Amino acid sequence: MLLSDFPNLHILQLPLRNTFRGIDTREVAVFQGTAGWSEFSPFIEYDENESLRWLRAAIEAAQTPWPAMYRDKVAINATLPAVDPRQVAGILSRFKGCTTIKIKVSDFSQGAALVEATLDVIPEARIRLDVNGLWSYEEAISHITEYHLRFGNVFEYVEQPTAKVEDLKKLRAQSPVKIAADESIRKNLDGDLSEIKNFADVAILKWQPLGGFAAAHAIAEEVGLPVVISSALDTGIGISHGLALAGSFPHLDMACGLGTTSLFEEDICGEQFQIDNGYLKIDRADPLDLEKFAAPDDRVQWWHNRLMKVSELL
Numbered sequence: 001m002l003l004s005d006f007p008n009l010h011i012l013q014l015p016l017r018n019t020f021r022g023i024d025t026r027e028v029a030v031f032q033g034t035a036g037w038s039e040f041s042p043f044i045e046y047d048e049n050e051s052l053r054w055l056r057a058a059i060e061a062a063q064t065p066w067p068a069m070y071r072d073k074v075a076i077n078a079t080l081p082a083v084d085p086r087q088v089a090g091i092l093s094r095f096k097g098c099t100t101i102k103i104k105v106s107d108f109s110q111g112a113a114l115v116e117a118t119l120d121v122i123p124e125a126r127i128r129l130d131v132n133g134l135w136s137y138e139e140a141i142s143h144i145t146e147y148h149l150r151f152g153n154v155f156e157y158v159e160q161p162t163a164k165v166e167d168l169k170k171l172r173a174q175s176p177v178k179i180a181a182d183e184s185i186r187k188n189l190d191g192d193l194s195e196i197k198n199f200a201d202v203a204i205l206k207w208q209p210l211g212g213f214a215a216a217h218a219i220a221e222e223v224g225l226p227v228v229i230s231s232a233l234d235t236g237i238g239i240s241h242g243l244a245l246a247g248s249f250p251h252l253d254m255a256c257g258l259g260t261t262s263l264f265e266e267d268i269c270g271e272q273f274q275i276d277n278g279y280l281k282i283d284r285a286d287p288l289d290l291e292k293f294a295a296p297d298d299r300v301q302w303w304h305n306r307l308m309k310v311s312e313l314l
């Protein structure tokens with residue numbers, strides 16, 4: 001594919017309110033197709049092979065109508081980065097009406113301070129702990145047990161507490177908290193995904209990393225678990241497609257992690273994807289002044305080169 005195959009291509013930089021995933025600025029490519037605006041935004045460190053599914057998702061969303069919807073709005077969880085506990089109230093105030101809170105944690109003491117601060121603000125909160133596979137089995141069972149003993153049954157699940165399948169299987173048998181799989185799905189898309197239900201209770205699905213709507217539905221069917229649709233720190237354009245993916249599942253019993261435009265200082269869609277009473281409306285993205293977020297020339301060239309390298313793998 002050529003750059004001319006991506007109409008109205010823009011390379012953008014969006015500053016974050018707080019450091020998230022080790023970055024304070026999110027770089028993305030957005031473009032407009034026959035079906036509307038789409039987004040290609042694999043994280044900077046991802047190579048061409050890992051970025052390929054993201055591009056397939058972006059092209060599908062730009063050229064293909066959305067799947068049929070089973071709802072017109074989606075319940076949303078708040079997302080709390082690993083911040084100073086004194087910042088918790090301010091961050092949660094941007095997720096209006098959300099009572100399910102996803103917290104990025106590293107160890108027990110760091111995470112416990114955030115859980116405590118969250119419960120001070122929202123006493124009825126349901127908590128999700130997101131570990132990104134960073135714990136060993138020993139750390140995972142120790143930390144999860146400590147969380148449960150200190151806070152009781154406030155936890156909906158722990159997301160990807162450890163990376164190894166063998167550890168997850170042992171952990172699920174002993175954990176007082178349910179286990180959700182994210183990286184175990186995304187990083188093993190060529191493996192036997194029917195095995196996921198042997199070590200997880202919930203499947204985290206993301207529109208871009210899984211390759212788009214059709215691919216996500218095929219993966220969900222193979223995994224055979226309740227799903228939560230989450231974002232990959234998308235702009236409002238990517239969020240619109242995440243919402244459409246959430247809307248296309250007939251059964252969706254848990255809040256979804258699609259409120260992350262609240263983590264940006266300002267989104268390219270302005271106020272379009274602001275949470276209302278814990279929900280986001282499913283809607284096509286309507287980006288505003290894209291030039292306001294334009295990346296400098298050297299980053300534009302970097303993304304053009306990246307886009308061409310990944311396109312060669314299609």
